[in-house]
Amino acid sequence: MISCVLLLSGGLDSATCFAIAKSLGYEVHALTVLYGQRHLFEAEAAEKIAHIMGAKEHRYVSVNLNAIGGSALTDEIAIPKGRSPEEMSHGIPVTYVPARNTVMLSIALGYAEVIGASDIFVGVNAVDYSGYPDCRPEFIQAFEKLANVATKAGVEGRQTIIHAPLIALTKAQIIERGIKLGVDYSLTSSCYDPTDDGVACGECDACQIRLRAFKDLGLTDPIRYR
Amino acid sequence: MISCVLLLSGGLDSATCFAIAKSLGYEVHALTVLYGQRHLFEAEAAEKIAHIMGAKEHRYVSVNLNAIGGSALTDEIAIPKGRSPEEMSHGIPVTYVPARNTVMLSIALGYAEVIGASDIFVGVNAVDYSGYPDCRPEFIQAFEKLANVATKAGVEGRQTIIHAPLIALTKAQIIERGIKLGVDYSLTSSCYDPTDDGVACGECDACQIRLRAFKDLGLTDPIRYR
Numbered sequence: 001m002i003s004c005v006l007l008l009s010g011g012l013d014s015a016t017c018f019a020i021a022k023s024l025g026y027e028v029h030a031l032t033v034l035y036g037q038r039h040l041f042e043a044e045a046a047e048k049i050a051h052i053m054g055a056k057e058h059r060y061v062s063v064n065l066n067a068i069g070g071s072a073l074t075d076e077i078a079i080p081k082g083r084s085p086e087e088m089s090h091g092i093p094v095t096y097v098p099a100r101n102t103v104m105l106s107i108a109l110g111y112a113e114v115i116g117a118s119d120i121f122v123g124v125n126a127v128d129y130s131g132y133p134d135c136r137p138e139f140i141q142a143f144e145k146l147a148n149v150a151t152k153a154g155v156e157g158r159q160t161i162i163h164a165p166l167i168a169l170t171k172a173q174i175i176e177r178g179i180k181l182g183v184d185y186s187l188t189s190s191c192y193d194p195t196d197d198g199v200a201c202g203e204c205d206a207c208q209i210r211l212r213a214f215k216d217l218g219l220t221d222p223i224r225y226r
Numbered sequence: 227m228i229s230c231v232l233l234l235s236g237g238l239d240s241a242t243c244f245a246i247a248k249s250l251g252y253e254v255h256a257l258t259v260l261y262g263q264r265h266l267f268e269a270e271a272a273e274k275i276a277h278i279m280g281a282k283e284h285r286y287v288s289v290n291l292n293a294i295g296g297s298a299l300t301d302e303i304a305i306p307k308g309r310s311p312e313e314m315s316h317g318i319p320v321t322y323v324p325a326r327n328t329v330m331l332s333i334a335l336g337y338a339e340v341i342g343a344s345d346i347f348v349g350v351n352a353v354d355y356s357g358y359p360d361c362r363p364e365f366i367q368a369f370e371k372l373a374n375v376a377t378k379a380g381v382e383g384r385q386t387i388i389h390a391p392l393i394a395l396t397k398a399q400i401i402e403r404g405i406k407l408g409v410d411y412s413l414t415s416s417c418y419d420p421t422d423d424g425v426a427c428g429e430c431d432a433c434q435i436r437l438r439a440f441k442d443l444g445l446t447d448p449i450r451y452r
Contacts, residue, residue, distance in 0.1 A: 031294075063289035063333070068257075070340030099336030102376045106332045107289070110325030114296030133381045142372040149368050150328045155359045 001027040003056065004119040004163075005112040007104055008032050010045030012188045012210060013123035013166055016174050018053050019181035020165045021121045028121075030055040031111050033104045035097065036066030036074045041198040045189040052187065061107050071097040072192070079193045081203035085212075088205050093131055095192055095205065101134035105143050105162065112160065113151050120147075121163045127170045140164045171213035179219075186222035199224045227253040229282065230345040230389075231338040233330055234258050236271030238414045238436060239349035239392055242400050244279050245407035246391045247347045254347075256281040257337050259330045261323065262292035262300045267424040271415040278413065287333050297323040298418070305419045307429035311438075314431050319357055321418055321431065327360035331369050331388065338386065339377050346373075347389045353396045366390045397439035405445075412448035425450045 004026040008014045021028050032046040043060070050058035066074040072094040073079075079095060101124060108120045124135040133139065140162050147160040154160065166174050178185065190210045191200035200207050202225040214221040230252040234240045247254050258272040269286070276284035292300040298320040299305075305321060327350060334346045350361040359365065366388050373386040380386065392400050404411065416436045417426035426433050428451040440447040 059293050061290055061293045064287055065333070065336060067285050067287045068333070068337040068340050070336070096378065097336070098339035098378070099332050099376060102332040102335060102372065103329065106325050106328040107291070107294070109328060110291060110296070110323070111294040113324035114294050133378055134376045136375065138375045139372070142368075142375045146328065146365075146368040146372045149362065149364045150325060150360045152322065152324070152359055 001025065002119065003027045003029055003115055003117040004121055005029050005031055005108045005115070005117050006121040007108055007123065008046045008050060008058070009123070010042035010049060010188060011123070011190045012178070012185060013125055013174060014046075015049050015053070015183050015185070015188045016178035016181070017121050017123035017166060018049065019178055019183045021163070022053065023181055026119065026121075027056045028054070029111065029115055029117065030058040031108050032058065032060050033107055034060060034062040035100060035103065036064045041194045041196070042189045044198070045187060048187050052184065059111065063103060063107070065097060065100065065103065068098070071095060073097050079204050081201065083205060083208070088209070093205060096132050099134070101132075101139065102143070109147050109151060109160065113153055118153065118158050119161050119163060121165070123166050124164050125166045125169065125171070125174065127168060135167070137164075137167055140167065171209050172216045175213050175217060175219070188223065195226065199226045201226060227251065228345065229253045229255055229341055229343040230347055231255050231257055231334045231341070231343050232347040233334055233349065234272045234276060234284070235349070236268035236275060236414065237349070237416045238397075238404070238411060239351055239400060240272075241275050241279070241409050241411070241414045242404035242407070243347050243349035243392060244275065245404055245409045247389070248279065249407055252345065252347075253282045254280070255337065255341055255343065256284040257334050258284065258286050259333055260286060260288040261326060261329065262290045267420045267422070268415045270424070271413060274413050278410065285337065289329060289333070291323060291326065291329065294324070297321060299323050305430050307427065309431060309434070314435070319431060322358050325360070327358075327365065328369070335373050335377060335386065339379055344379065344384050345387050345389060347391070349392050350390050351392045351395065351397070351400065353394060361393070363390075363393055366393065397435050398442045401439055401443060401445070414449065421452065425452045427452060
């Protein structure tokens with residue numbers, strides 16, 4: 001089996017991405033990057049998902065991005081609640097963590113190099129508009145170019161591929177795909193502001209986008225909301 | 227004054243880079259990334275340098291790259307000692323930390339975005355051959371391209387510039403430059419394997435390259451060696 005590194009947050013997207021990587025025949029080395037986010041419950045979700053979905057191994061790397069601040073997810077900034085789809089659809093929200101995906105992919109790149117893997121999976125998504133610059137196809141392409149000059153593997157001619165299979169899917173399409181592949185979404189956590197035991201708020205952008213997608217599919221989101 | 231972010235390791239190169247940034251009129255926001263390296267003494271050196279050289283602020287971000295291993299600097303791999311210049315001159319050494327500079331520049335990029343800075347200084351050097359892929363000009367160029375699609379600043383049209391003023395200098399040229407700019411090299415630490423109180427081994431690649439450079443200039447390295 002070919003090994004890949006998969007960035008596993010514990011959210012709906014990364015769990016689906018895991019199922020896609022498996023369906024393509026990869027052996028998944030899951031990597032959870034703890035970046036000082038408030039929603040640590042996601043990391044516990046990641047652990048369950050890695051176990052149940054059969055990761056070859058699961059590693060955690062912590063990076064305290066709260067030391068540089070600048071985001072509602074890592075800093076003392078309020079998480080917006082109850083925004084309308086229109087409000088969500090333009091601008092870069094305060095939940096944007098500066099350079100977050102660059103940092104996470106960099107660590108994934110190091111991990112891939114250590115285990116000799118050339119494939120990295122990341123569940124970024126540009127459609128259900130989050131407005132995050134580092135979720136766009138041009139970001140993924142630029143990172144792939146960087147990867148191939150940044151590492152020993154690149155110097156030795158082994159190309160690194162950054163797989164972002166969800167990038168052009170809507171949240172509903174992601175869920176549809178995941179259900180076909182047997183993803184148990186009750187294991188996942190998306191909320192930016194869950195309770196300590198993981199009950200979702202239902203009102204932040206992430207909850208609203210997720211709830212709407214399940215509703216559009218005529219399904220009930222299996223996680224707990226307050 | 228224009229703000230910049232400067233990656234400050236506490237080594238000779240980053241101290242020189244600091245002096246260069248200051249000489250260009252930048253206000254320096256120093257960032258020390260602690261990546262699970264064994265040579266924590268460098269971080270203490272960074273603190274002294276930031277203070278004495280007048281950093282506007284100095285932040286630390288920790289990222290436990292030892293969780294992914296793969297380097298003599300972060301893992302249980304012996305640090306090579308007493309290698310000849312010829313042995314050092316080819317191949318990628320075991321002290322290479324997979325994706326280290328990618329990770330450090332990513333965090334610097336996040337910090338720059340938070341403080342609204344468009345300039346990042348990094349003391350990478352491609353000459354005194356370390357064989358590190360992420361010290362080459364093509365790496366810096368690729369990172370700069372990535373930076374401009376990865377961030378809110380990039381999306382809004384503010385170009386990020388990665389300054390690597392030492393990239394084409396020999397270690398002796400770096401020291402010459404730093405001395406002209408008043409760098410106190412007694413504050414710096416380069417050894418891969420210092421004692422707990424910072425006495426350098428004199429035999430690892432970093433020590434040997436440094437000692438030879440001072441000697442070539444007819445100078446005595448002011449730090450302590452065992």
